[in-house]
Amino acid sequence: MAEQPGAPPASTEGLRRLNTAVVLRSLRQQGPATRAELAKRTGLAKATVGVIVSALVEAAAVSEADTVVAPGARGRPGRPVSLTGEGLLGLGLELNVDFVSAVLLDLGGRVRLSETRPVTGDPLPTLLALARDVVRRGPRGRLLGAMVAVPGLVRGDDRSVAWAPNLHVADDVVAAAVDEALDGRCPVSVGNDANCAAFAESHHGAAVGADHALYLTGTVGIGAGIVDEGRLLRGSTGFAGEVGHMPIGDSAARCGCGRQGCWEASIGLHAMLAAAGMPELETPLRSAEAVAARADDDPRVGAALSRLGHDVGLGLAILANVLDPEVIVLGGYFVALGERVLEPARDALDRRLPSPAQRRPDLRLSTLGMEAAALGAAERSLEAVFSGEVAVAVVE
Amino acid sequence: MAEQPGAPPASTEGLRRLNTAVVLRSLRQQGPATRAELAKRTGLAKATVGVIVSALVEAAAVSEADTVVAPGARGRPGRPVSLTGEGLLGLGLELNVDFVSAVLLDLGGRVRLSETRPVTGDPLPTLLALARDVVRRGPRGRLLGAMVAVPGLVRGDDRSVAWAPNLHVADDVVAAAVDEALDGRCPVSVGNDANCAAFAESHHGAAVGADHALYLTGTVGIGAGIVDEGRLLRGSTGFAGEVGHMPIGDSAARCGCGRQGCWEASIGLHAMLAAAGMPELETPLRSAEAVAARADDDPRVGAALSRLGHDVGLGLAILANVLDPEVIVLGGYFVALGERVLEPARDALDRRLPSPAQRRPDLRLSTLGMEAAALGAAERSLEAVFSGEVAVAVVE
DNA sequence: TGACTTAAGTTCGAGTCTCGTACTTAATAG
DNA sequence: CTATTAAGTACGAGACTCGAACTTAAGTCA
Numbered sequence: 001m002a003e004q005p006g007a008p009p010a011s012t013e014g015l016r017r018l019n020t021a022v023v024l025r026s027l028r029q030q031g032p033a034t035r036a037e038l039a040k041r042t043g044l045a046k047a048t049v050g051v052i053v054s055a056l057v058e059a060a061a062v063s064e065a066d067t068v069v070a071p072g073a074r075g076r077p078g079r080p081v082s083l084t085g086e087g088l089l090g091l092g093l094e095l096n097v098d099f100v101s102a103v104l105l106d107l108g109g110r111v112r113l114s115e116t117r118p119v120t121g122d123p124l125p126t127l128l129a130l131a132r133d134v135v136r137r138g139p140r141g142r143l144l145g146a147m148v149a150v151p152g153l154v155r156g157d158d159r160s161v162a163w164a165p166n167l168h169v170a171d172d173v174v175a176a177a178v179d180e181a182l183d184g185r186c187p188v189s190v191g192n193d194a195n196c197a198a199f200a201e202s203h204h205g206a207a208v209g210a211d212h213a214l215y216l217t218g219t220v221g222i223g224a225g226i227v228d229e230g231r232l233l234r235g236s237t238g239f240a241g242e243v244g245h246m247p248i249g250d251s252a253a254r255c256g257c258g259r260q261g262c263w264e265a266s267i268g269l270h271a272m273l274a275a276a277g278m279p280e281l282e283t284p285l286r287s288a289e290a291v292a293a294r295a296d297d298d299p300r301v302g303a304a305l306s307r308l309g310h311d312v313g314l315g316l317a318i319l320a321n322v323l324d325p326e327v328i329v330l331g332g333y334f335v336a337l338g339e340r341v342l343e344p345a346r347d348a349l350d351r352r353l354p355s356p357a358q359r360r361p362d363l364r365l366s367t368l369g370m371e372a373a374a375l376g377a378a379e380r381s382l383e384a385v386f387s388g389e390v391a392v393a394v395v396e
Numbered sequence: 397m398a399e400q401p402g403a404p405p406a407s408t409e410g411l412r413r414l415n416t417a418v419v420l421r422s423l424r425q426q427g428p429a430t431r432a433e434l435a436k437r438t439g440l441a442k443a444t445v446g447v448i449v450s451a452l453v454e455a456a457a458v459s460e461a462d463t464v465v466a467p468g469a470r471g472r473p474g475r476p477v478s479l480t481g482e483g484l485l486g487l488g489l490e491l492n493v494d495f496v497s498a499v500l501l502d503l504g505g506r507v508r509l510s511e512t513r514p515v516t517g518d519p520l521p522t523l524l525a526l527a528r529d530v531v532r533r534g535p536r537g538r539l540l541g542a543m544v545a546v547p548g549l550v551r552g553d554d555r556s557v558a559w560a561p562n563l564h565v566a567d568d569v570v571a572a573a574v575d576e577a578l579d580g581r582c583p584v585s586v587g588n589d590a591n592c593a594a595f596a597e598s599h600h601g602a603a604v605g606a607d608h609a610l611y612l613t614g615t616v617g618i619g620a621g622i623v624d625e626g627r628l629l630r631g632s633t634g635f636a637g638e639v640g641h642m643p644i645g646d647s648a649a650r651c652g653c654g655r656q657g658c659w660e661a662s663i664g665l666h667a668m669l670a671a672a673g674m675p676e677l678e679t680p681l682r683s684a685e686a687v688a689a690r691a692d693d694d695p696r697v698g699a700a701l702s703r704l705g706h707d708v709g710l711g712l713a714i715l716a717n718v719l720d721p722e723v724i725v726l727g728g729y730f731v732a733l734g735e736r737v738l739e740p741a742r743d744a745l746d747r748r749l750p751s752p753a754q755r756r757p758d759l760r761l762s763t764l765g766m767e768a769a770a771l772g773a774a775e776r777s778l779e780a781v782f783s784g785e786v787a788v789a790v791v792e
Numbered sequence: 793t794g795a796c797t798t799a800a801g802t803t804c805g806a807g808t809c810t811c812g813t814a815c816t817t818a819a820t821a822g
Numbered sequence: 823c824t825a826t827t828a829a830g831t832a833c834g835a836g837a838c839t840c841g842a843a844c845t846t847a848a849g850t851c852a
Contacts, residue, residue: 048811323718
């Protein structure tokens with residue numbers, strides 16, 4: 001059964017933390033509002049909202065606009081408060097095999113600084129240098145948290161790596177190294193890259209506003225991130241969403257894992273390139289762009305892509321049956337193939353919905369690019385604030 | 397994005413509610429404890445635990461044992477408190493096509509009364525009569541909540557039915573009818589039957605102690621219930637776990653839905669009976685028992701069952717890849733087939749795990765029988781207490 | 793047997809929080 | 823210039839948690 005969840009509120013200070021989080025979430029999800037409106041939205045007393053907002057203003061988490069909310073209305077006009085979060089930052093990092101990224105996000109959801117650097121050799125030192133640089137060059141403010149996205153399996157402590165076949169890291173070496181690079185300035189956690197990217201899509205990308213989203217990324221491997229009721233699905237050992245080796249698609253296709261019929265062996269980058277009869281270029285995206293460019297002229301390539309799309313849709317249908325997402329976002333190399341994959345995938349998906357009562361999940365392309373995982377990691381590093389686990393406003 | 401979740405604690409009374417829930421969960425999950433132990437477990441102050449426990453004793457939610465916890469220890473011996481919940485009840489109901497069930501559960505997790513009645517014709521009146529009977533004959537006490545499990549789709553309000561192809565009910569007619577039958581004595585909600593059964597397994601059945609569990613039930617149709625971090629997965633429209641029509645197994649098998657290759661068409665009751673060459677009897681369980689009895693003598697039947705098990709395992713492998721459960725529980729007619737299905741399913745599952753790093757989920761048979769859904773519904777009706785949304789102890 | 797030790801549980805006062813009410817403030821309407 | 827309306831604030835009451843001091847109920851050891 002579930003662990004004793006989160007920090008219990010315990011004291012009245014904890015109560016304040018929770019109510020502050022309620023106000024922050026309301027501002028994030030429903031936009032700016034006057035104190036009176038906030039009181040209505042949250043169910044808190046006007047007086048309470050007043051106190052909380054004052055503290056948030058003091059902490060530079062929100063700011064008051066001078067503009068009146070509804071000019072021409074009777075009564076004293078309210079001054080709308082909006083979530084700007086100028087001075088409160090979350091750092092998202094991505095540690096990957098051939099590149100590292102960093103995104104500095106403020107509490108208002110604006111990206112304040114972001115950078116990606118290519119890597120040859122051990123990526124960790126490059127990541128640490130990047131992290132230090134970004135923090136130094138970024139805007140002044142309080143760093144509330146940092147999260148590192150890694151292509152691998154992360155344990156339930158959100159810190160130690162259980163398995164990362166392409167990266168030579170394990171346990172909490174990454175977390176500890178970043179801890180040190182940041183001088184212990186803020187808590188550091190680690191997360192799976194697909195999960196982080198999924199989170200990014202649901203907060204900033206193609207799945208904004210969707211409470212239930214599925215993110216599928218494809219490069220050489222295939223991975224998924226699952227958001228249910230706004231929360232990331234982790235599974236008992238962190239493996240949830242490791243969908244690359246499900247038996248889907250061409251059952252005779254040989255996979256790098258030694259088995260046959262893995263989904264990855266049908267829709268992974270190498271399978272796609274082989275089917276299109278084209279070579280692998282420097283990056284998956286490049287390779288896919290080249291294939292996309294060729295597809296219009298060469299009907300064989302076009303046919304390969306629509307077969308690919310069909311197999312993508314088949315797997316998505318299975319996932320949609322299990323998870324019932326509102327939106328499905330395709331990332332990775334699929335983005336470069338665009339409608340050439342989306343259309344046949346939609347067809348396959350349509351034919352495989354469980355019942356006429358279910359509407360088809362919206363199938364979209366990722367809009368976030370390379371830095372999706374880092375952005376999601378940054379967003380996740382701020383989650384503790386929005387959930388009320390961490391206090392942002394100081395009591396005066 | 398997520399709605400403003402749950403009732404915010406808001407006032408200090410809400411804080412008490414939450415802290416009371418922390419104590420209750422600790423008692424449920426970690427067993428009886430003295431006040432001092434509870435203080436350590438929950439992080440609350442000794443004084444606070446004292447007050448909360450007094451209120452819980454008053455409300456007949458917990459009771460103090462006279463037995464000393466550790467005889468022979470120095471210092472004043474503590475009086476252990478245990479969750480008995482004598483006077484606090486949750487009612488679980490199941491509305492099905494050919495039977496209805498009711499389970500009366502106390503807060504301590506003991507079934508105080510349960511009954512199942514067969515139905516011919518409209519099941520709703522029979523259910524209402526059963527509900528009234530059970531409440532009347534059951535032990536005196538406060539009814540904290542009631543939930544009706546239905547074979548159908550339930551909307552996010554946990555009350556109205558969106559789709560129930562085998563039942564002639566829609567919207568909130570069921571909830572309203574039960575409301576009336578119970579004289580509005582407690583809040584009434586409605587839930588999907590597979591979800592309820594999954595919840596029952598994770599609290600009382602084969603998946604006790606597992607935070608992440610998958611429940612698969614098979615009769616004519618195939619359905620799943622998914623527990624992740626102790627919470628039920630619902631999906632955006634309540635369809636999560638509707639796995640019967642995923643394209644798995646024999647791709648040529650014709651399904652009742654008009655398509656081919658649905659999982660249901662390979663492992664549903666009718667497919668099993670056809671493969672075994674045996675007739676359908678009164679109930680799925682009966683039919684399956686007959687097949688199981690024949691399997692030892694007739695190698696053709698044995699072979700059919702191991703093919704069935706293989707197809708079950710194939711689908712479970714996919715689900716395990718997506719969800720990473722700790723335990724998988726098979727219910728429905730599979731229970732009667734026992735190891736004849738489990739063994740080939742385990743084999744297929746083993747061959748299809750995503751990586752050597754993942755351990756195989758434990759595959760078990762349901763132990764709860766017909767009343768699983770009603771029991772789970774009863775358990776769910778008490779969830780609001782354990783989550784702190786509803787107060788159980790009255791402030792004196 | 794009786795003083796000492798140890799730990800459980802309770803009492804109490806201080807501090808924090810939310811809430812409702814009453815009040816002040818800033819705009820429009822006439 | 824006065825009345826009206828609604829936003830925001832001040833304030834006292836009530837609820838809750840907490841730490842420290844205190845009481846209680848056992849075992850320990852002379």
